[in-house]
Amino acid sequence: MTMDHVAEKGLVLLGCGKMGSAMLQGWLADGLPPASVWVIDPNPSDWLRGTGVQINADLPEAPAIVLVAVKPQMMGEALPVLRDRGNGATLFVSVAAGTPISAFEQALGDRTPIVRAMPNTPAAVGRGITAIIGNAHATPGQLDLAEMLLQAVGQVVRLEGEEQMDAVTGLSGSGPAYVFHMIECMARAGEAQGLAPALAMQLAQATVAGAGALSEAADETHAELRRNVTSPNGTTQAGLEVLMDEEAGLPPLMVRTVAAAADRSRELRNG
Numbered sequence: 001m002t003m004d005h006v007a008e009k010g011l012v013l014l015g016c017g018k019m020g021s022a023m024l025q026g027w028l029a030d031g032l033p034p035a036s037v038w039v040i041d042p043n044p045s046d047w048l049r050g051t052g053v054q055i056n057a058d059l060p061e062a063p064a065i066v067l068v069a070v071k072p073q074m075m076g077e078a079l080p081v082l083r084d085r086g087n088g089a090t091l092f093v094s095v096a097a098g099t100p101i102s103a104f105e106q107a108l109g110d111r112t113p114i115v116r117a118m119p120n121t122p123a124a125v126g127r128g129i130t131a132i133i134g135n136a137h138a139t140p141g142q143l144d145l146a147e148m149l150l151q152a153v154g155q156v157v158r159l160e161g162e163e164q165m166d167a168v169t170g171l172s173g174s175g176p177a178y179v180f181h182m183i184e185c186m187a188r189a190g191e192a193q194g195l196a197p198a199l200a201m202q203l204a205q206a207t208v209a210g211a212g213a214l215s216e217a218a219d220e221t222h223a224e225l226r227r228n229v230t231s232p233n234g235t236t237q238a239g240l241e242v243l244m245d246e247e248a249g250l251p252p253l254m255v256r257t258v259a260a261a262a263d264r265s266r267e268l269r270n271g
Contacts, residue, residue: 003148007036010060011149014078015070016041016048019095019153022124023067024051026152038063040081059085065145068094068104075099079107086112091142093149095119097173098268101135101162113138115146118168119153121176128154131168133161166269170262178257183208 011032013020016039028034034052041048044055059082066085070078075096086092086108093115094104104114115138119130130150134143147156159165183204190200218225230236243250 002145003030003032006064006145006149007033009062009064010036010038012038012040012059012063012066012082013053014040014066014068014082015074016044017069017071018121018124019119020067020069021045021047022126022153023069023149024048024053026126027149028053030152040078061085062088063090065091065093065149067149068092068096070096072096072099075103075107079104083108088112091115091138091145093117093146095130095150097169098265100269101133105135111137113142115143116162116165117146117150118165118173119150120172123153126153129172130154130156131159131165131172132156133159133165166262166265167258169265170258170260174258174261178254179208 011027013024016024020039020041024037024039027037028051035054037051037053038057038059039048039053039055040059041055048055062085066082068075068078082092087110091113092104092108095117097118099116101114101116104116105112108114113135115132115134117130117132119128122128123130130153132143132146132150134146138146143158147158150156159168183201186204186207187197187201190203191197195203215222215225220228226240230240246252
């Protein structure tokens with residue numbers, strides 16, 4: 001399946017908040033004709049109105065894809081509108097956090113091709129990473145199509161089973177918040193050493209952003225990158241001895257952090 005197939009049959013975007021807007025912007029930039037896109041959204045933004053897509057108009061009978069980007073609590077109102085497109089050739093892709101494939105099968109019909117996706121917030125600047133898993137009715141071609149569409153906002157990885165979504169939630173889904181807090185903590189630590197707050201924050205932000213970019217661009221492993229900065233008995237080694245302490249440092253703290261988020265994801269899933 002290709003973008004030509006999507007352009008011909010149509011794409012329905014259910015919900016156009018931050019995530020929906022970021023994806024739509026990517027698709028239009030990649031050449032998807034605005035007239036091939038139908039957006040259902042109760043409060044269309046001025047930006048959306050200016051894109052040329054069809055807003056809250058009559059939907060095509062059998063669109064290639066319906067991308068569900070509404071908040072989970074709005075799903076009950078939104079999905080019945082599309083029930084008659086279930087159990088057919090239309091692929092449903094959901095980026096709604098925490099909503100399992102079974103909920104879509106129940107709402108749309110158990111023969112509906114469904115792909116569940118978990119993006120993260122850097123998708124808003126095209127730097128996200130999204131994990132996907134399809135149900136038994138999603139064909140390899142439809143999974144390829146979902147991956148291609150989600151690449152508009154960053155990298156895409158495929159999972160072996162839906163149960164892995166809890167771990168993905170704990171790591172990459174919630175992970176940006178961990179990094180934002182790390183920036184806050186680094187800045188506060190700089191203040192404690194005598195730097196002005198604005199300067200400490202600028203140094204912390206640029207350091208984390210720069211290290212992330214270097215991490216993606218470099219061929220070395222992260223252990224090698226770390227060693228490249230670490231002179232024997234130097235300043236970095238002194239700092240790392242605190243951070244890398246196996247009992248009181250970052251390793252056990254990060255294990256507990258990701259586990260707590262993944263466990264909460266399991267609790268919410270199991271009701």
